[in-house]
Amino acid sequence: MEVGLKIDLPEHVQAIIGKLEEAGYEAYAVGGCVRDSLIGRIPGDWDITTSAKPGEVKALFARTVDTGIQHGTVTVLMDKMGYEVTTYRVDGEYEDGRHPREVEFTASLLEDLKRRDFTINAMAYNDRCGIVDIFGGRQDLKDKIIRCVGDAMERFSEDALRILRAVRFSAQLGCTIAESTRQAVSSLAGNLKHISAERIQAELVKLLLSDNPQYLKDAWELGITAVILPEFDAIMKQEQNTPHHCFNVGGHTLKAMELVKPDKVLRLTMLFHDMGKPLVHSSDEEGRDRFYGHPDVSEEIAGRVMRRLRFDNDTIGKVCRLVKYHDTHPVLKPANVRRLVHKVGNELFLSLLLVQEADIRAQSTYKREEKLEALLKLKEIYQDILRDSDCLSLKDLKITGKDLIGDGMAPGRELGQVLQGLLDDVLSEPEHNTKEYLLDAARKLRRQYNTP
Numbered sequence: 515m516e517v518g519l520k521i522d523l524p525e526h527v528q529a530i531i532g533k534l535e536e537a538g539y540e541a542y543a544v545g546g547c548v549r550d551s552l553i554g555r556i557p558g559d560w561d562i563t564t565s566a567k568p569g570e571v572k573a574l575f576a577r578t579v580d581t582g583i584q585h586g587t588v589t590v591l592m593d594k595m596g597y598e599v600t601t602y603r604v605d606g607e608y609e610d611g612r613h614p615r616e617v618e619f620t621a622s623l624l625e626d627l628k629r630r631d632f633t634i635n636a637m638a639y640n641d642r643c644g645i646v647d648i649f650g651g652r653q654d655l656k657d658k659i660i661r662c663v664g665d666a667m668e669r670f671s672e673d674a675l676r677i678l679r680a681v682r683f684s685a686q687l688g689c690t691i692a693e694s695t696r697q698a699v700s701s702l703a704g705n706l707k708h709i710s711a712e713r714i715q716a717e718l719v720k721l722l723l724s725d726n727p728q729y730l731k732d733a734w735e736l737g738i739t740a741v742i743l744p745e746f747d748a749i750m751k752q753e754q755n756t757p758h759h760c761f762n763v764g765g766h767t768l769k770a771m772e773l774v775k776p777d778k779v780l781r782l783t784m785l786f787h788d789m790g791k792p793l794v795h796s797s798d799e800e801g802r803d804r805f806y807g808h809p810d811v812s813e814e815i816a817g818r819v820m821r822r823l824r825f826d827n828d829t830i831g832k833v834c835r836l837v838k839y840h841d842t843h844p845v846l847k848p849a850n851v852r853r854l855v856h857k858v859g860n861e862l863f864l865s866l867l868l869v870q871e872a873d874i875r876a877q878s879t880y881k882r883e884e885k886l887e888a889l890l891k892l893k894e895i896y897q898d899i900l901r902d903s904d905c906l907s908l909k910d911l912k913i914t915g916k917d918l919i920g921d922g923m924a925p926g927r928e929l930g931q932v933l934q935g936l937l938d939d940v941l942s943e944p945e946h947n948t949k950e951y952l953l954d955a956a957r958k959l960r961r962q963y964n965t966p
C-alpha cells in the first residue's frame with residue numbers, strides 16, 4: 515500500500531485548526547481522515563481533536579451545534595458543512611453498559627491518541643507539526659496490519675464494538691489482524707452482546723460493503739458471528755451434497771457475496787439467500803432435475819435477523835423479496851417472465867438477475883454454462899418486455915377501480931379481485947390491455963364472482 519507523507523487539508527478544516535491555534539490551543543485532524551488521506555482514499559468526514567474545552571470551542575465559532583457535548587464534541591458549521599471538534603480525552607467511551615460513561619478531558623494529545631482503537635486510527639495531523647504518529651500507524655498501514663493501540667484487552671474492554679471494527683477495517687483495507695489483537699478479539703468477542711443493534715448493524719454493513727465481504731469468515735473464526743449473527747455459524751456447518759455445489763452453504767454464501775457489486779441490498783441478499791434451508795430434490799415444470807432450497811425459510815430468517823439488527827423497512831422488504839425469489843427460474847416464455855417480474859417488482863428485477871448470476875457462479879461448475887445461458891435468455895425476454903412497455907402491475911392496467919365503479923360496480927373487496935383477475939389476463943396476453951377489452955372482461959368476471 516502506498517502511504518503518503520503530506521495531507522491536503524480541506525479549506526474549512528484548515529480554517530478551524532488555524533482559528534483554534536491562533537487562540538492558543540492545539541488542534542489536529544485526527545483518526546479516520548488521516549488514515550484515509552495517507553492511503554489516497556477520500557475521507558468520509560474530517561474530525562478535529564483539540565486541547566480547547568467544548569465551551570472554548572463554542573466561543574470561537576459563530577455557528578456550532580452541541581452534537582455530543584457530554585463526550586466533548588461540538589460540531590462547527592461552515593457553509594452548511596459540519597465538522598466534529600472534540601476535546602482531547604483520556605478515557606475510552608465505555609459502551610458495554612457496565613462502565614460509567616463519564617469523560618475526562620486532558621491537555622495532552624498523546625493521552626488522547628492513546629485511548630483510540632487501532633494504530634492506523636491513532637494518527638493526528640496539522641500543517642505545523644505534520645503527521646503525529648506515536649504508535650507506528652503509518653508502518654502498520656504499509657504492512658497492512660490492524661493492531662490495537664497499547665493493550666488490546668484494555669482497548670476492547672473500553673468499547674466492545676472495536677472487536678467487530680477490527681474485522682471491518684481488515685476487510686476494508688485488505689489487512690491482517692496482528693496476533694495479539696486477534697487473541698484479544700477471540701477472548702472478548704462475547705462482550706459484543708452488550709453492544710446496541712444499531713452500532714453492530716453499522717459496522718456489519720461496512721464490512722459487507724467492503725472489497726472483502728468474504729472476511730466475514732474471519733469474524734466467524736474469531737467467534738464474532740456466534741454472538742451477533744449465529745445464523746451464519748449454522749450455515750458454516752451445513753454441507754450441500756449435490757453435484758451443484760463445491761462448498762458448504764457458508765462457503766457458497768461468502769463466494770456469492772464477493773460476486774455481487776458493493777450494494778447494501780445485494781450483499782445482504784447474498785448473505786441470507788440460503789440460510790436455514792434443507793435442500794430438497796425435485797424436478798421443475800419442464801422435468802429438469804433440480805435441488806431446491808427453501809427460500810421461504812431463508813426469507814423468514816432474513817427478515818427476523820434484519821429486524822433484530824434494526825435495519826430499515828425498505829431494506830428489509832427488498833432483501834426479503836430477493837431472497838424469496840432468488841431460486842425461481844421461470845419457464846422461458848414471456849408470460850411466465852412477466853408473472854415473475856410482477857411478483858418481484860419491476861424496480862427489483864435487475865437486482866434479481868444479478869443475484870441469480872452470482873448464485874450460479876458461486877456454485878460448482880456442474881451445468882454452469884447451461885444455467886448461465888438460461889439466465890441470459892431470461893434477460894433477453896425481460897428486455898423485450900421492457901421495450902414493449904408490457905403491463906407488469908395494476909398501475910399499468912388501462913383500466914382503474916374508478917372506471918369499474920363508473921361501470922356500476924360497488925367499491926370493496928370484489929373490485930380488487932376483479933382488477934387482479936384482469937391483471938392476470940394481461941400478464942398472459944399483453945394485447946388485452948385496452949380499456950374496451952378490459953371493461954368487457956370485467957363484466958364477465960363480475961358475473962363469475964357473482965357481484966353486481
Ligand SMILES: Nc1ccn([C@@H]2O[C@H](COP(=O)(O)OP(=O)(O)OP(=O)(O)O)[C@@H](O)[C@H]2O)c(=O)n1
Nearest residue numbers: 545546547558629630631632635636673675676
Ligand atoms: N469505537 C471506537 C470508535 C472510534 N474510535 C476513534 O474515533 C475515530 C473516528 O471514528 P469513526 O468515525 O467511527 O471511524 P473512522 O475511523 O472515521 O472510520 P469510518 O469513517 O470508516 O467509519 C477513529 O478513527 C478512532 O480513532 C475509537 O477509538 N474507538
